[in-house]
Amino acid sequence: MDNYQLESELQHLERVLGHLSAEHRLPLSYWRNRLNAVVAAQLVPSQRTRARKLDEQLRTLEARAAAVG
Template identity: 45%
Template structure:
């Protein structure tokens, strides 16, 4: 993958990450896998910084998704199933 190909891919992900939400058909794990496929050793410092911002945005989405999942109700004994 060339420097320009990597830049194009990062730009695409930056565009997409501006649009995705926890309600999308494509799971967040898909985007996590896309980010993990970048050849980290070949990246320029600016590309690494852009990827770090995307990873932070994805972590934030994942945290908000976890908050949306309700906990199971408590049993009469005060424990969860």
């Protein structure tokens, strides 16, 4: 992924994960795969920080989904 794609993907994930619930119609694994693709790329420090925050948000959602299970 080039820097433009990474930035676009981070912005999209920030918007979506901010409004996502554990019962969203797309499985959380879909969002996990998209985030993992971003994390696997070469990120600058500010992008790594943003990706870590997204990971924390998604982990919280995944924990809630498991509890509701």
